[in-house]
Amino acid sequence: MRVRRRRGVVDRTMQYHSRMIPYLCSNGFYGISRVAFFSLDWALITAFVERWRPETHTFHMHCGECTITLQDVQVQIGLPIEGMPVTGTTDAYYADVCERLLGRTPGGDDIVGCKLKVDWLERNVPAIDDESDEESVQRYIRSYILQLIGGCLFVDKSNRFVHLMFLPLLEDFQVAGQYSWGSACLAYLYRELCRGSRAGAHEVACASILVQLWA
Known part of the structure; x- marks a missing residue:
């Protein structure tokens, strides 16, 4: 199966600065x-997707059934598994939301419905340094997290877009830390594994890094 993700692009294009660490924590x-x-x-x-059973959300192996759990999400990739559910709206005017939280307004076909082209973030959110003000640092971190979401955790099948319903959840980083991102990631993983296990499916878009680490 074709496994969709953009994590390598994120690591190549986004500078990881020490000023990001307190906010990411x-x-x-x-x-x-x-x-x-x-x-x-x-x-x-692919071998694990073939052994996935949508009825039980488990992998059927020769030794019995097993599955990826919330504890695996927390231990393997460090996402919080306790807190508020990750929910968002799809009726916001996202151009204004991007202007307010990212400092730039996407134009043309950069926004398609409720989704933003990931490469727009790479081109329009400037890198930070020791002299950057706090607002610029926070905008950069939001861009970085959106690329992680769109390229690793909640991957779009096109491998080009990220859903903007996540952006308002990142407005206040203290509040963002109260969401159960791990639960949402696992639910999305289960859904995509169910889709990938259907006859005729040729690709899977989910937190595939978690599947491999767990395996």
Whole structure:
């Protein structure tokens, strides 16, 4: 199966600065930000997808049934598993939301419905340094997290977009840290594994890094 993700692009294009660490710790994304990029074994992931059963959300192995749990999410990729559910709206005017939280307004076909092209973030949110003000640092971190979301945790099948319903949740980093990002990631993983296990499916878009680490 074709495994969709953009994590390698994120690591190549986004500078990781020490000023990001306190914010990433407070909003719950520090763990996943420190998981180094590595090549995925598509054959291994395909083998597990073939053994996934949507009726029970478990892998059916010769030794019995097993599955990825919330504890695995917390231990393997460091996402918080306790707190408020991750929910968002799809009726906001997202151009204004981007202007307010990212400092730039996407134009043209950069926004399609409720989704933003990930490469727009790479081109329009400037890197930070020791002299950057706090607002610029926070905007950069929001861009970085959106790329993690769109490229690793909640991957779009096109591999080009990230859903903007996540952006308002990152407005206040202290509040963002109170969401159960791990639960949302696992639910999305289960859904995509169910889709990938259907006859005729040729690709899977989910937190595939979690599947391989767990395997």
